[in-house]
Amino acid sequence: MDCRDFCEQHLAFVDDTLAGIELVRMQRHIAECESCAKQDAKIRRALLLFRNLPSIELSPDFSSRLEARLKSCQEDQLAMTQHSMRRGAIAAALASAVMLGYIGTTLFNQPVAPRDILLPPVVATVPEPELTPITTSAPAIVASVSAGLTIWPVALFAEQVPVRFAHSKLELTNYTR
Amino acid sequence: MADIVRKQAVSVEVPTVRERLQAMDDSAVVTAFLGGEERAFSELVTRYQTRLLNFVYRTIGDREKAEDLVQEVFIRVYRHLHRFDRSKKFSTWVYTIASNLAKNELRNRSRNPLVLFQTVQKNSQDEDRPLQFEDTTSRPDDMYRKRHLREIVEESVAKLPEHHRNVFILRELEGKSYEEIAEITDCNLGTVKSRLNRARNSFAEIIAPYVD
Numbered sequence: 001m002d003c004r005d006f007c008e009q010h011l012a013f014v015d016d017t018l019a020g021i022e023l024v025r026m027q028r029h030i031a032e033c034e035s036c037a038k039q040d041a042k043i044r045r046a047l048l049l050f051r052n053l054p055s056i057e058l059s060p061d062f063s064s065r066l067e068a069r070l071k072s073c074q075e076d077q078l079a080m081t082q083h084s085m086r087r088g089a090i091a092a093a094l095a096s097a098v099m100l101g102y103i104g105t106t107l108f109n110q111p112v113a114p115r116d117i118l119l120p121p122v123v124a125t126v127p128e129p130e131l132t133p134i135t136t137s138a139p140a141i142v143a144s145v146s147a148g149l150t151i152w153p154v155a156l157f158a159e160q161v162p163v164r165f166a167h168s169k170l171e172l173t174n175y176t177r
Numbered sequence: 178m179a180d181i182v183r184k185q186a187v188s189v190e191v192p193t194v195r196e197r198l199q200a201m202d203d204s205a206v207v208t209a210f211l212g213g214e215e216r217a218f219s220e221l222v223t224r225y226q227t228r229l230l231n232f233v234y235r236t237i238g239d240r241e242k243a244e245d246l247v248q249e250v251f252i253r254v255y256r257h258l259h260r261f262d263r264s265k266k267f268s269t270w271v272y273t274i275a276s277n278l279a280k281n282e283l284r285n286r287s288r289n290p291l292v293l294f295q296t297v298q299k300n301s302q303d304e305d306r307p308l309q310f311e312d313t314t315s316r317p318d319d320m321y322r323k324r325h326l327r328e329i330v331e332e333s334v335a336k337l338p339e340h341h342r343n344v345f346i347l348r349e350l351e352g353k354s355y356e357e358i359a360e361i362t363d364c365n366l367g368t369v370k371s372r373l374n375r376a377r378n379s380f381a382e383i384i385a386p387y388v389d
Contacts (some may be wrong), residue, residue: 011374046381056234066248
């Protein structure tokens with residue numbers, strides 16, 4: 001082991017965290033190297049001084065001051081909690097009001113469902129086919145085109161279609177057939 | 178008669194809340210506090226107040242300010258304990274808060290020289306204190322030597338660079354492991370070891386002329 005290795009491992013050497021073989025090598029180096037032995041002693045002595053520094057004690061009013069600060073901190077936290085709870089309550093109240101309003105409008109403004117119209121029962125009867133004679137006092141004009149359709153008034157087509165007079169007693173059959 | 182026997186049995190068997198808290202480890206005390214036991218916080222304060230005061234005082238070198246900072250540490254712990262990750266060590270968390278506050282204090286001082294002046298004034302006032310407050314059992318020349326030596330040691334520590342000093346105090350005074358120091362200072366393990374090695378060497382060099 002050289003001095004450089006010794007310096008690199010000195011931290012672990014002082015803290016007693018070196019493995020057995022390394023520890024022996026370090027101890028052997030100290031025995032051989034006066035400079036490293038001096039440096040090791042210097043560091044150990046300095047650390048001893050520092051570690052033995054008297055402990056600083058708290059001032060007598062430390063606890064009372066801390067207690068007062070903690071109390072004020074508690075009050076702040078309580079106030080903050082109450083504030084946030086109040087805000088939460090207001091928000092919840094608003095939300096529930098909106099919800100109630102919505103429920104109300106949906107319940108009361110619901111469109112009235114169309115009721116079934118109750119009508120008296122219908123009795124359907126098959127009408128008897130009956131020919132009704134056209135009763136006109138004056139003779140009617142009937143115009144017909146070649147397709148067989150009857151168009152009123154015939155006077156519009158007087159020049160284009162043959163005209164004939166129909167007798168008032170002419171019985172008309174059902175044209176829809 | 179039966180009442181007396183019952184009372185005696187109760188006083189013997191049932192430990193007080195404070196005693197039960199004292200027997201618990203940090204994690205259990207934290208759990209008790211979060212469970213609504215307010216006295217658990219006092220137990221945490223009792224456990225850490227002196228250790229934190231020493232740590233902060235050695236870091237910033239101002240006793241009064243150190244007390245203020247320790248109080249601030251406890252206030253922060255009180256406010257944020259519900260956010261503390263209970264899978265980690267409570268002591269590491271507390272020291273992290275204290276370390277950050279001390280760092281901020283040193284940073285503010287470097288920005289505001291007036292604060293530094295106030296600190297110097299306080300230190301000079303400390304010198305006027307009667308010696309019997311130091312150690313009443315020692316002879317005057319021993320007391321003087323001790324006090325003088327203490328001042329030299331404190332001054333030597335104060336001469337270390339801030340990031341070296343922090344690691345040095347955590348290791349040598351508080352006995353923290355390298356891993357804990359790495360967590361507290363937010364550095365990797367290699368950096369912690371390197372800083373500690375340098376701090377030890379520097380401190381030894383600074384103090385050597387006074388003790389040889």
